[in-house]
Amino acid sequence: xxxQMVKSEATNEDPAKLAAFQxxxxxxxxxxxxxxxxxxxxxxxxxxxxxxxxxxxVGQLPExxxxxxxxxxxxxxxxxxxxxxxxxxxxxxxxxxxxxxxSRDELTEALLSGKMKYSSIFNYPTLNWADIGAVGWLVDGAxxxxxxxxxxxxxxxxxxxxxxxxxxxxxxxxxxxxxxxKMAKGTPEQKAMAQDALNRFWYPSLMMxxxxxxxxxxxxxxxxxxxxxxTNDELRQKFVDQTVPQAEYLGLTIPDPDLRWNEEKGGYDxxxxxxxxxxxxIKGNGPCNAERMEAxxxxxxxxxxxxEGLMAHARKRSAAKVAAE
Amino acid sequence: xxxxxxxxxALFEGLCRMGDSTLVLGHRVSEWCGHAPVxxxxxxxxxxxxxxxxxxxxxxxxxxxxxxxxxxxxxLAFRRDVWEFRNLLLxxxxxxxxxxxxxxxxxxxxxxxPMLKALEGSNDARIAEIAAKAxxxxxxxxxxxADLVIRLGDGTEESHKRMQTALDNLWPYTGxxxxxxxxxxxxxxxxxxxxxxxxxxxxxxxxxxxxxEATLTAPEGAYMHKGGNQGTHSEHLGHMLAxxxxxxxxxPDATW
Numbered sequence: 001x002x003x004q005m006v007k008s009e010a011t012n013e014d015p016a017k018l019a020a021f022q023x024x025x026x027x028x029x030x031x032x033x034x035x036x037x038x039x040x041x042x043x044x045x046x047x048x049x050x051x052x053x054x055x056x057x058v059g060q061l062p063e064x065x066x067x068x069x070x071x072x073x074x075x076x077x078x079x080x081x082x083x084x085x086x087x088x089x090x091x092x093x094x095x096x097x098x099x100x101x102x103s104r105d106e107l108t109e110a111l112l113s114g115k116m117k118y119s120s121i122f123n124y125p126t127l128n129w130a131d132i133g134a135v136g137w138l139v140d141g142a143x144x145x146x147x148x149x150x151x152x153x154x155x156x157x158x159x160x161x162x163x164x165x166x167x168x169x170x171x172x173x174x175x176x177x178x179x180x181x182k183m184a185k186g187t188p189e190q191k192a193m194a195q196d197a198l199n200r201f202w203y204p205s206l207m208m209x210x211x212x213x214x215x216x217x218x219x220x221x222x223x224x225x226x227x228x229x230x231t232n233d234e235l236r237q238k239f240v241d242q243t244v245p246q247a248e249y250l251g252l253t254i255p256d257p258d259l260r261w262n263e264e265k266g267g268y269d270x271x272x273x274x275x276x277x278x279x280x281x282i283k284g285n286g287p288c289n290a291e292r293m294e295a296x297x298x299x300x301x302x303x304x305x306x307x308e309g310l311m312a313h314a315r316k317r318s319a320a321k322v323a324a325e
Numbered sequence: 326x327x328x329x330x331x332x333x334x335a336l337f338e339g340l341c342r343m344g345d346s347t348l349v350l351g352h353r354v355s356e357w358c359g360h361a362p363v364x365x366x367x368x369x370x371x372x373x374x375x376x377x378x379x380x381x382x383x384x385x386x387x388x389x390x391x392x393x394x395x396x397x398x399x400x401l402a403f404r405r406d407v408w409e410f411r412n413l414l415l416x417x418x419x420x421x422x423x424x425x426x427x428x429x430x431x432x433x434x435x436x437x438x439p440m441l442k443a444l445e446g447s448n449d450a451r452i453a454e455i456a457a458k459a460x461x462x463x464x465x466x467x468x469x470x471a472d473l474v475i476r477l478g479d480g481t482e483e484s485h486k487r488m489q490t491a492l493d494n495l496w497p498y499t500g501x502x503x504x505x506x507x508x509x510x511x512x513x514x515x516x517x518x519x520x521x522x523x524x525x526x527x528x529x530x531x532x533x534x535x536x537x538e539a540t541l542t543a544p545e546g547a548y549m550h551k552g553g554n555q556g557t558h559s560e561h562l563g564h565m566l567a568x569x570x571x572x573x574x575x576x577p578d579a580t581w
Contacts, residue, residue, distance in 0.1 A: 067355045069569065069572055071403070072403070073381060073382050073398055073402055076378055077382075080355060080374050080375045080378065081371075081375055083358055083371055084375065088368055091368070094364070129581075187576065187578055189576055295359065299359070299361060299362065303361065303366075303423065304362075306362040306363070306424075307363060308480070309481050309483070309484025310476055310477070312484070313475075313476040313477070314476075
């Protein structure tokens with residue numbers, strides 16, 4: 001759920017073809033890039049996979065913010081490895097999207113022009129070292145909730161990318177929790193940092209699942225196509241149920257006075273995040289939207305001479321090769 | 326008059342020279358995280374920084390052991406001040422544009438690789454082992470940086486100009502890594518570490534070959550700065566340490 005609020009596309013195609021396609025999905029078959037697929041399926045997937053890829057790329061920034069200040073060599077190495085994994089996830093996902101007929105450059109331009117989004121969570125700042133723990137524990141934890149079922153998604157390349165990504169994400173989540181343990185069991189200042197991180201990341205993490213979509217027509221279509229596997233509310237509930245005991249173990253307090261166990265439903269009741277804040281963040285008004293986009297734009301603009309230099313050299317080489325033949 | 330060099334002190338010094346250079350360069354490279362010109366470069370830079378930080382753990386870990394005062398790699402990395410750092414001046418140069426970062430990497434890799442190769446022959450098994458492990462990683466660093474220097478040097482007019490400017494700016498920091506002082510000589514005579522001046526022929530031939538293919542020209546007769554490996558640094562290092570050591574210094578009682 002690095003992909004939020006992905007609007008699914010309507011499809012206007014031959015009903016017989018659509019029915020045959022749906023039958024394949026219902027039978028649990030994987031759809032491969034060269035096979036026929038409805039235009040709406042293709043477009044929705046491009047949007048969803050692209051948004052997920054962009055989230056991995058932008059997601060390097062809040063964590064990268066602490067690489068130069070990591071408190072030990074080992075923590076620095078772990079964080080570097082993690083951010084490197086994220087860039088790698090971005091790469092697999094862009095490749096998966098490319099199989100649907102859209103290039104990485106086109107997707108990058110759509111991100112920079114604001115036509116495509118990335119997850120709202122990366123517009124929140126990382127302010128103390130425990131935030132790096134909280135990002136692993138909560139943000140990666142929330143992402144895993146969504147990505148584990150997506151390993152069974154109907155589109156082959158996306159499903160295979162998810163299988164690889166999930167392995168690494170669960171490692172990241174454990175590393176994040178490990179930082180939280182150190183901080184929560186550390187000096188009073190460290191514990192205060194851990195609580196502060198939880199206070200700031202709790203509601204934005206709940207927002208990662210997107211607003212309730214139980215009555216959404218778009219979601220119903222995506223679920224029928226197995227592009228989406230669970231509703232946002234189901235995943236959010238699962239996340240809260242998993243996370244509350246972990247916070248208790250750390251001796252930290254979830255910033256929700258209304259949080260309580262509901263015996264009847266077998267899960268926690270909890271407060272909704274402030275959805276007006278979520279929509280503002282999506283619109284570009286989160287605490288770090290401007291900085292995140294500026295950083296990506298600068299990397300792209302400053303890198304132009306580098307990319308052109310490599311292309312020019314490749315052209316020279318192939319011209320020289322042709323001349324030699 | 327010959328100064329008598331105590332071998333243990335010299336060894337601690339020599340190990341810090343290796344470990345501080347990998348630490349400072351690893352840190353500089355890690356500053357790029359998320360800002361590289363293409364995704365593949367983000368991955369490659371993080372990978373190199375990771376290798377260099379891993380090598381730092383080994384070099385400084387051994388330095389602490391040799392010193393025998395209970396300091397581990399983290400204590401050496403995070404609790405020493407500027408004048409105690411022994412890294413080359415080259416690696417503390419700020420990142421600049423990507424061309425500057427890349428040229429700095431190449432000039433260092435072209436030294437690092439033959440240096441590690443020489444250290445593999447150390448009569449101290451601990452050093453030989455670290456050098457062998459690091460050498461496998463650095464072979465890739467050199468392959469990549471040399472290849473990119475060639476491609477960008479012989480790319481567009483702009484990429485050529487940027488690479489030439491980077492070379493002109495960084496060249497004066499390359500003399501130090503090929504010059505030996507008495508610590509180096511004592512360690513070399515004892516067969517423990519290799520003297521930097523013994524690396525010069527390998528470095529010059531490699532750099533000459535790559536720059537030639539890249540259509541770049543090394544400045545002639547440039548003044549060579551020195552002092553990094555004896556603890557005299559540029560103003561840049563203090564700012565780097567202020568960032569790097571801040572948490573450890575601000576919360577000295579904490580474990581992380």
